[in-house]
Amino acid sequence: MALSEAPDDAAPTVLATGRGALAEQILNIAFANGVKVRQDADLVQILGAIDVDSPIPTEAYAVVAEILSYVYRANGRAPEGFAAQHHGVAR
Secondary structure (H helix, E strand, O other), X not given: OEEEOOOOOOOOEEEEOOOOHHHHHHHHHHHHOOOOOOOOHHXXXXXXXXXXXXXXXXXHHHHHHHHHXXXXXXXXXXXXXXXXXXXXXXX
């Protein structure tokens, strides 16, 4: 499963989903592009019912926010506008 997150979006969007060989392809594309990957079987179960190009459900916000925070930290940067929204403190 792959998620897309943009500053103008109300919520992150399911970008791609798959099982088996398709999941392997998604992972290979992510690795080839330096995208950080994190496994979370519970989240996959929740988001697995969501159509591609659909926003995540509100009950998944907290978990997805934690994952996005991990990704931003792993990449050594904060999302665009984050510092301004948080009084100049990048986390």
